[in-house]
Amino acid sequence: MAPHAVYHWTRIGLISAMVALAACGDIDSGPAPLPVPPEIASVMHKPPYSNATWALQVVDLDSGNVIYSLNAATPTLIASVRKLFSVAMALNQLGPDHRFATPVYRQGAVDASGTLNGDLILVASGDLTMGGRTNPDGSLAISNFDHNEANALQNAVLTTPDPLAGYNSLAAQIAAAGIRKVTGEVVIDDRLFQPFEFRQEFDAKPIFVNDDVVDVIVNPGTAGGAASVDWRPKSAAFGVQSTLQMAAANTPLELDLTPELPTCIGAAGCTGTVSGDLPAGFVPPLTNQYPLIRTFRITNPSNYARTVLIEALERAGVTVVAAPLESNPTQLLPAPGSYAASAQVAQLVSQPYADYAKLIQKVSYNLGADTSLMLFGLAANGSTTMAGALAAEQNVLSTQFQIAADQLHFIDGSGGGDTTGTPQAVTTLLAGMSKRPTYSAYLDALPVLGVDGSLAFVTDFTADPTLAGAKGQVHAKTGTFVSPSPLTLESQALAGYLTSKSGRHLVFMMAVANVPITGINDVLPVFQDEGTIAALLWKLQ
Secondary structure, three states: OOOOOOOOOOOOOOOOOOOOOOOOOOOOOOOOOEOOOHHHHHHHOOHHHOOOEEEEEEEEOOOOOEEEEEOOOOOEEOHHHHHHHHHHHHHHHHOOOOEEEEEEEEEEEEOOOOEEEEEEEEEOOOOOOOOOOEOOOOOEOOOOOOHHHHHHHOOOOOOOOOOOHHHHHHHHHHHHOOOOEEOOOEEEEOOOOOOEEEOOOEEEOOOOOHHHEEEEEEEOOOOOOEOEEEEEOOEOOEEEEEOOEEEOOOOOOEEEEEOOOOOOEOEOOOEEEEEEEEEOOOOOOOOOOOOEEEEEEOOOHHHHHHHHHHHHHHHOOOEEOOOOOOOOOHHHOOOOOOOOHHHEEEEEEEEEHHHHHHHHHHHOOHHHHHHHHHHHHHHHHOOOOHHHHHHHHHHHHHHHOOOOHHHEEOOOOOOOOOOEEOHHHHHHHHHHHOOOOOHHHHHHHOOEOOOOHHHOOOOOOOOOHHHHHHOOOEEEEEEEEEEEOOEEEEEEEEEEEEEOOOOOEEEEEEEEEEEEOOOHHHHHHHHHHHHHHHHHHHHHO
């Protein structure tokens, strides 16, 4: 599960009556939808939902007929279900087999001693991982509790690959090319697209190190002493200091990162502080074991990546004269696209985009979804802005999927803020994607009920063991939107594909709005209830 950044919003009125709809695009009018089955209605009518509103749309993929339809034409907060759209656009435009190539060029000549009298320039490609999630077998490392949501979820599970592996590879290639010293600058060419504001945190760019976060790794220390605090990646670009102390058992956990959004990256002495009290015997949430994970945001990715590359060069035996800690000197960049192939001295090639689609969907990687939308816009019509990418997306949705603009309200690629969509629009997209050559990669990227990603732990069918067979048969994206005042689950959404017990192929979307909660743990039963509804669809159809 991946709750997302909290936003204030103006409530959208939701009608509560059932409506019968003729969906557009690949969904036929067919017979009138059936009433919601009593087994599903009983879940929707549980006490926590007494003042909530449900929406549901279920469509038979083979016939195109709408099976159930509840509030399906009503704009609904869909949160990260929105990623179904942005990942679809990128998969269709780039192709599942597309690999990002990130080259490094020299600007200047290399003399007989191996001295480059000029600059090294890394040209950012939008590669989301830059080799930092690559397993020994070449696959992409994905954790069910991803560090990108560590601060929201209050914990995470770190993947094991070295976050700096890609930069180390580039540095080794540069050394192998015969360069032993660089007298000029090291520059990150981050001009692929215009920076976009990400969740009011920082301006995102097409260069990444460790998903643009620094992981704080907390373990208990001795009683009455300091807690154990480490971090990764290790770089002079950003360091961590800790005053976190062990405290008495059964006292509250107090764990503060200051500043969570450091603005000093690129300057000497840039550090963050971890402070507070870690109670003895504290059990970390989600994992029930240490380490406990939090993150600082890398607010200037280009400055950070430049420092990391210089440090990797030094480790590879390449001396760099330029200061490692300074702002990325983009004023030295040549005209875009003017790099000579003969000047390339290194290149990092990514996993195929299908693997990145899986990362984005399985862990609900917000920054990856936003960047995917930018890369789609760039490939579709040369757009370099978020607004341009959104316009290009809507053009495809209206012309190729017959989804009208008034059925959607998107502000980014990941589902931030008051992102809405009608269940009818979501199921139309899903039905349309099932007929695309990219469908296999699209389906494979989704979390699977009871197996992985944000649906890995939706497995409690003890109340009705006949639902256990739904495990592995539901591939769907979750979306969670929580607002703080008063603390409310404004929407919990789930949408995707399922193969029913009888072999029917269905697409569905469900959402529940306006559920009072007291904390993040109250969201988990809602996840389970939506998983139960999906399992009931598997059983009943």
